[in-house]
Amino acid sequence: MALTSTDETDLILPLFTGMRENPRFATFLERLRRRTDANHIGLIHRTHDWAGKREATYFAGEDLRRRAVETGSPDPFETDHALFEQLRSNRVYSLSELVEHDPVARAARARRMANLGLADERIVRITDGETFTAWLMLARSKPCSAADSALLSNLAPYVAIALGNLVAAERDRLLARINSLSLTRAGRGWMTFDREQRLTAIDPETASYWERHCGGEPRIGERLRALDHGAERELAMAITDLSDNPQHPAHPVLLRRAPRMEALLMAMDGGSEQPGDILALVPLPHDSPTQGATRLSQVHDLPPREAELAMALAGGHSIAESAERMGLTLETARNYSKRLYAKLGVRGQAELVRLVYESTAVLA
Incomplete structure (x- = not known):
């Protein structure tokens, strides 16, 4: 089964939006199951980047692990784990072909498949060689065809892109969480402004402090409230200077006198065609740590x-x-x-x- 124009809508688009689903890739896997008339479609995703080694399994159709428990059979994924590692990237396999040379292993695997109500399966290993390895598989109660293998082969590059995007997004979320936690622990907050001094983003700690102590909730898309005229002028001048000259040194601004709140403004890189927002780092008053x-x-x-x-x-x-x-x-x-x-x-x-x-x- 080669990819058709319909597959671009039915399979590829759900694949690229699947990282936002819960469970992830549910629509893509279910549509692939229907497309191939498979009993089970599975995706094992293992990351091994700087953030550590993690593994997640997504599937549509029959839950083979639960079926194995119900029938008293070995867990098929644990049993075949060593075979998964032997697969060459982007080549579609039938795992049974890897045990053809061993009559005992071949017979044992045939029994396990029969206990699960399966007759055949196809699997392809997908990896970027650095941050993740994945296996996309289908299992059926009837023999697989060459068209099934061709479909998995054609899908493999798209799955690699989707999983690469997922790894990058998770890395960015982790870095953002680390940065946010570090600033909070150090008693620092932040907000960002556009060229017209409108608030474009603010961290929760700073927003909460401003609302409690500075006269109103800071709202995205609006200017900060409760600033006196002197602070408004100073803030506007600093933002204009930094927008016109991103290489300008960081600019300190006194936003409020009571309670006192200073901000250190600096330009963010917005690229050569579009100026970026202006970042304001703010010290948040806090009591001495109890520990x-x-x-x-x-x-x-x-x-x-x-x-x-x-x-x-x-x-x-x-x-x-x-x-x-x-x-x-x-x-x-x-x-x-x-x-x-x-x-x-x-x-x-x-x-x-x-x-x-x-x-x-x-x-x-």
């Missing part, structure tokens, strides 16, 4: 009270203020601080502050 002293104690092998004193001093409190906050005498706090400086190898409160703020202790 900061514990982390400092673990990393530097400090007694808990000494680590607590270190966090108080790093927060800008004097020895006397820290002693009062911790319920210590001034003399005890001074003794703690001397031992603390010696253990950490710092000379005074200024170096202590730098050490703490370069550690994980200040991450939320």
Whole structure:
């Protein structure tokens, strides 16, 4: 079965939109099952990129694994796993041909197929050689034809593109999640503006803070509310400068005085023909992390009270203020601080502050 013009609509388009389905590729697999009159269509997708090794199985028609449990047969995917690994990319196989030389294995496999109500199957291995390997298979209760093999062969390049897009999308989502989590942990947020100072995107933490403390919900497509005229002018000038000259250094802007919120504006690369949005990084006020002293104690092998004193001093409190906050005498706090400086190898409160703020202790 070669691909027809109808297949472009019935198979190829659902394949490329299938990553957004739940379960993924459900429409493509079901239409392929109907097209081939198969009992089972399966797609095993294994990724092996920098984010780790993961495997997912999608299918339409009979659930062969459940059928195996019901009939007391071995799991067909586990049993044939070694055979899957032997397949050359983009060539369509009948797995039974790989055991033709072994009468015992051939007979055992024939029994397993019969127990599952299957007579024949075809499978093709698909890989980009770097980030994923996949197997597209069909199984039937009657013999497969040369047309079935041709259809799988013709579909293989399209499946490779779809799975490559899926891997790239998952990688981008993971990177975005890592970046967002890192900024949140560091007490930073972001928003982006177009050339007319309209908000084009904002992270949830910044949106929530602005709504609670700055006079209204920030809305995409609108300008920020509750800015005084001076802040509006400064923001407009910075965005115009950066839009006209993306190489311009990052521009600090005071958005609000009460509560105080500053922003560091910088150009985003929008390509040579279209200027990109302007990114604004904003420090979000937050309390000292409740686990900061514990982390400092673990990393530097400090007694808990000494680590607590270190966090108080790093927060800008004097020895006397820290002693009062911790319920210590001034003399005890001074003794703690001397031992603390010696253990950490710092000379005074200024170096202590730098050490703490370069550690994980200040991450939320």
